Amino acid sequence: MTASTATTVESFRPALHYAARNTWLNDPNGLIHHGGVYHLYYQNNPVDNVWGNMSWGHATSPDLLNWTEHPVAIACDEQEDIFSGSIVFDRHNSSGFGTATAAPLVAAYTSAFKAGSAHHGVQAQSLAHSLDGGYTWTKHASNPVLNRGSAEFRDPKVFRYEGPVGSYWVMIAVEATDFQVVLYKSDNLKDWDLLSSFGPANATGGVWECPDLFPLPVDGDPENVKWVLVVNLNPGGPNSGSAGQYFVGDFDGTTFTSGTTVTEGVQDPDRLGEYQWLDWGRDYYAAVSFSDAPDNRRLMISWMNNWQYANEIPTSPWRSPMSLAREISLHAVDGRLRLAQRVAEDPATVSGLSPVFELAEATVSNETLVLDGAAGSVQHIDLTFTPGTAEEFGLVVRTDGTEGTRIGIRPADGRIFIDRRNSGLTDFHESFASIDSAPLLPIDGSYQLSVYVDHCSVEIFAQGGLVTLTELIFPSATSTDVALYATGGTATVSGLNLTRWA
Incomplete structure (x- = not known):
């Protein structure tokens, strides 16, 4: 690469979007607002600008626009790569990872076990905890905590369910090649019981990845709340390659029931345009939402790239940005429930x-x-x-x-x-x-x-x-x-x- 070429490709570094300083990133992970700042963790190769050595990178922001990059949060080792997942604040120390003075942050992530592990070839769900607000992490000694013996079981999103049937942690993850979202419950984040599964439905190209499940009021009415299930998939998007779809329905603490499913089972390729897409562009993938966002806002970030060409985009030394953070809301439009999205924080207002x-x-x-x-x-x-x-x-x-x-x-x-x-x-x-x-x-x-x-x-x-x-x-x-x-x-x-x- 010539000096002039290097200058040109580095000039693509975004001004409004997050990108790592000099490494690769992909899926956003562990999004949480904690300690007065937004934490963005993400799939990161700490030593190169192409996919590999999957670990969790880390950045923080006071306003979702100005980001500070921190050292790698959860690193891969000879036993496992650290695939996607989520973070919750275990404020009542249900996990026992906390102390008398500090409640823990708990990360649920996918262990992609390597040849050196007794679980070689398996993807299973593991835990790590932090007692300093998310800057240093300790892996749980008894990982993995949820193992189905599957090579394609990944991307846990954990949230606290509070409803008529009780109060407990819920994990949703995917059996990627089966096009299924699987739901589990736990009282302590360590022991998990199967609740139900959802899918296949609507778009089933490639694999399902990075699910999310959350409630939203319809047109802002707190008496009319629906649940939104997000499922990213690759390939199979409406304009080719990576994309994210969503379903709107109900969750009773056990089962998610979609009211917007168009096709059950394997997709009809002629009906892609009828499905509900988070974004119709080519470069919005692995979108997930923040835990504990202020004022109960539902804020979401995605990886801004496409697996068709992700490793080859002409940037250096960094590769791949994140999307702007978006606030999403749910609306009844012409008899159909649809998401609307807007930039969460106005860059002009933040910049004055x-x-x-x-x-x-x-x-x-x-x-x-x-x-x-x-x-x-x-x-x-x-x-x-x-x-x-x-x-x-x-x-x-x-x-x-x-x-x-x-x-x-x-x-x-x-x-x-x-x-x-x-x-x-x-x-x-x-x-x-x-x-x-x-x-x-x-x-x-x-x-x-x-x-x-x-x-x-x-x-x-x-x-x-x-x-x-x-x-x-x-x-x-x-x-x-x-x-x-x-x-x-x-x-x-x-x-x-x-x-x-x-």
């Missing part, structure tokens, strides 16, 4: 910035209109489109007139798309260059978009976050313009506000 470019209204007609004064490489753009006669309209970000990432809407098709085929560096992997789309209908005759552009990514929140698309891009440093466009007629843009960080 105001919009640097504003446009009250403009009509574009069979043209591409570069917005003078709106250029930048790290931006938040809010705008509303009202269709006229155009067959297609939208905006182009990180453009220089030759390359750019096109975000378009085709009203007749009822679709929004992101086209990154000419977005900059695309030839590092045959499957990267893509045009990816999602269903999108107007609300009161218009389309509202909130777009976050970083040095190597675009996150799109459409119609109040009912539809999102997240994708990596690797543009030239000189591609900084923003343009509006319409083809086959006219479209009107109103209320455009742009905030710029770089």
